[in-house]
Amino acid sequence: MNDAEALDRAARAAEAWGGLATPPRLIVNRENAVFDVTLASGQRAALRLHRPGYQSPETIISELRWTEALADAGFPCPWPQRTVDGGFIHTPDDGGPIASVVLWVPGEEIGAMGEQFGGTADEQTGLYRRLGGLLADLHLTSDSTAPTDLTRHAWDIDAFCSDTPLWGRFWENPSLTPKESQFLLTARDDARDRLTKRGTDGYGLIHADVLQENVLRDGRQLYLIDFDDGGFGYRLYDLGTALIQHEGQPNFDALKAAMIDGYRAEGGTLTDDDAAEIDLFVMLRGLASTGWVMSRAAPDDTKQRTYAERGLRTARRWLDR
Numbered sequence: 001m002n003d004a005e006a007l008d009r010a011a012r013a014a015e016a017w018g019g020l021a022t023p024p025r026l027i028v029n030r031e032n033a034v035f036d037v038t039l040a041s042g043q044r045a046a047l048r049l050h051r052p053g054y055q056s057p058e059t060i061i062s063e064l065r066w067t068e069a070l071a072d073a074g075f076p077c078p079w080p081q082r083t084v085d086g087g088f089i090h091t092p093d094d095g096g097p098i099a100s101v102v103l104w105v106p107g108e109e110i111g112a113m114g115e116q117f118g119g120t121a122d123e124q125t126g127l128y129r130r131l132g133g134l135l136a137d138l139h140l141t142s143d144s145t146a147p148t149d150l151t152r153h154a155w156d157i158d159a160f161c162s163d164t165p166l167w168g169r170f171w172e173n174p175s176l177t178p179k180e181s182q183f184l185l186t187a188r189d190d191a192r193d194r195l196t197k198r199g200t201d202g203y204g205l206i207h208a209d210v211l212q213e214n215v216l217r218d219g220r221q222l223y224l225i226d227f228d229d230g231g232f233g234y235r236l237y238d239l240g241t242a243l244i245q246h247e248g249q250p251n252f253d254a255l256k257a258a259m260i261d262g263y264r265a266e267g268g269t270l271t272d273d274d275a276a277e278i279d280l281f282v283m284l285r286g287l288a289s290t291g292w293v294m295s296r297a298a299p300d301d302t303k304q305r306t307y308a309e310r311g312l313r314t315a316r317r318w319l320d321r
Helices: 003-017 057-072 121-145 157-161 178-198 235-244 252-265 272-276 278-295 302-319
Strands: 025-029 033-038 044-049 099-103 153-155 203-206 215-218 221-224 231-234
Touching: 003 025, 003 033, 003 044, 003 099, 057 099, 057 121, 121 203, 121 215, 121 221, 121 235, 121 252, 153 157, 157 178, 157 278, 178 278, 178 302, 203 235, 231 235, 235 252, 235 278, 272 278, 278 302
Parallel strands: 153 231
Antiparallel strands: 025 033, 033 044, 044 099, 203 231, 215 221
């Protein structure tokens, strides 16, 4: 879907929410197309056209029911807006992308995709201490408020370690050598054993995509956005995902320690054994992303190797512990 088509579809979809006061402004057209809009009511909002084939109407509604419960409870996340008919989504008659609308969240990304954020060492660890607290708040608030009949992805053993992982067969990334591919399979098998021993300990609703660009900062207040990948999974995966973009950086261990402190300070359950396994979940994100890029870039695109090398590094870090 090109930008012009996306803009046209957004304007038409907005009628389900009573129309717009001004034309939609496209923010990004990648996984989903997201627009900055002003509803006819005057409220600023974000309109999202969901990419076809990833989530069903049922799972999108579940996401919005979950985040509505979170926002109602005071958790800092986008607040879903109902259509004029009281629904959560608009499904066009022509089979085009489903639309949803949430209130606009203030603030700026804590860091751009693929870039290290700035600030002093103390500012960086302070930020990740607050982020750890935010994730504890997410997990605890989800446990106490989320509807019990949600339908979402499962970020479980099969999603990461089966022959058909949720984000693709990462060991078949075209940039890998046969030896590297086998090494990732060894890492996968080790992860499967670890997750089997863990069982359902520390399992529940998770965001599953806590990247810098999905955390907004307005002063000292942090907001978590883009729950598109959220579902049921290991809570430690949220911490691992929040750290993956800092893998290999000098501040990695300091950020991890700060996040652990913040998570515990806000009442999150995180034992010493859990803390020792965070690198396992950093690796699981590294492996999953090595598969994710396969369907989003040409086989000879340099992105294939970039993601594969990161996956290899996270696997070495975990297996060499």
